[in-house]
Amino acid sequence: MIINSLLDTDLYKFTMMQVVLHHFPAAHVEYRFRCRTPNVDLVPYIDEIRDEVRQLCNLRFKEEELDYLRRMRFIKSDFIDFLDLFHLNEKSIRIAPSPKNNGEIDIEIVGPWLHTILFEIPVLAIVNEVYFRNTQRKPEYEIGRERLRDKISLLATPPEYSDCKIADYGTRRRFSGQWHEEVVLTLKERLGAQFAGTSNVYYAMKHGLRPLGTMAHEYLQACQALGPRLRDSQIFGFEMWAKEYRGDLGIALSDVYGMKAFLRDFDMYFCKLFDGARHDSGDPFDWGERLIRHYEENRCDPRTKILVFSDALDVPRVLQLYERFRGRCQLAFGVGTNLTNDLGYQPLQIVIKMVRCNGQPVAKLSDSPGKNMCDDRAYLAYLRQVFGIEQPVGEI
Incomplete structure (x- = not known):
């Protein structure tokens, strides 16, 4: 089973x-x-x-x-x-x-x-x-373990990356449940505080990790049919989220209608109300620059806001993003398939x-x-x- x-x-x-x-x-x-x-x-x-x-x-x-x-x-x-x-x-x-x-x-x-x-x-x-x-x-688990060790070494060895943290977002495309759990336990043991937690609630409960996540695309998509007017569906979705959670779980998803439409709807009210936003498509560097500029234009200090990157990340890309944006905002990185399905086989998309x-x-x-x-x-x-x-x- x-x-x-x-x-x-x-x-x-x-x-x-x-x-x-x-x-x-x-x-x-x-x-x-x-x-x-x-x-x-x-x-x-x-x-x-x-x-x-x-x-x-x-x-x-x-x-x-x-x-x-x-x-x-x-x-x-x-x-x-x-x-x-x-x-x-x-x-x-x-x-x-x-x-x-x-x-x-x-x-x-x-x-x-x-x-x-x-x-x-x-x-x-x-x-x-x-x-x-x-x-x-006959899975090549040793290859997977070697690759995982290399990723951990990239992240954990250089002292300049000591406060760069990653989280596991890999449930949906994992090689297997057994391998997923081994990856999570290895990250917990070897990364320590640099392992921020996991989106998987079962492993969070079982291994004393922090469960992570707020909203997904389906929520804002459904608001197209549930809101009073299609043009306002993204605004409606954010407002209903805020009504439910009253400031908690404050990471907004930015790519249901593209970044331009997101920034148009994510006005000063939402900039101040939400803790940050999550990137899941398009150029992450351009996204980050535009969002930081948007916060500044709306009288919010970007250094108080969280930028969550989660689109097809691997550790080298995480470090590139960290180097670009560290000190300019708070950062979070969710790595999925590259952690839980990297044993040398082509993952299923x-x-x-x-x-x-x-x-x-x-x-x-x-x-x-x-x-x-x-x-x-x-x-x-x-x-x-x-x-x-x-x-x-x-x-x-």
Whole structure:
């Protein structure tokens, strides 16, 4: 069994889920899976994936897991009561070969947002682990350990990087749960204070680490359908987040409509209200410079704000960003695939994205067009028009 706990997911799934419970309990959504890596045949493994998902749907939260969540200052008691009754419904997920007959598989998740939001991360972890345990039956763990040692040495040895910290963001694309846990434990042991924590709630609980995360793209995408007006959907999303958390969990996601649209909506009020912002597409150096300049223009000292970098990072890129921005702001780095799936094999670039909410198409228009995912070209064109995004943005 690949997933043994419903906590084996990212923290932001729970933080978003609590907002859904309190503000959007009737929202109905649709998610779809996509493998961006070409020439990968997943069809032979469909039965294994289905079996693992079936076992996932049999899981319930244990009392000690609920107690752990209950101790988080931003988790509310009624949400814990809801989780005590919660389970994933197998009827909400469909897994089948793609009609294209090209080795791709279709995974569709449809149902109430409140009851489907926890599918994404464990299902992606399942697909990864099923694929790699079939294609790499004798994993090169020693190669992975050597590469991990090299990354730790790069980060921990030079004294000038002593306050440069990284976090594990690698649950969804990990080689396996076993390897993920080994990586986390190695980072904890050898990096010490330079290891900031993990987005994985289960490993945070099990190993006494800090769980990290706020919001993901699906939250701001859903606001396209849930807010009063499409043009104000990003503002609406930030305001509802602030209403729920009252200043806690204050990292805003910046790339659902691109940086230009984000800065237009992220005015002085939000600059002062939120602790910082997270980068997840486009040039990170340009993003950081623009955000620092934006804070200065809005009478905020950038040195009091957190810039979180999390887009396809490796340790050399982390150090480059650290050197550029240290002393100018507070820094946080979330490293994913390069930590948890770097054993010498090509990682799968797989995603599960929300594509509809309440029957309406939803999408993101990030600064990296390859990350966009929407099956309604007319809606993408309308979204570009509404947010004043001039250049065409490709869909996948």
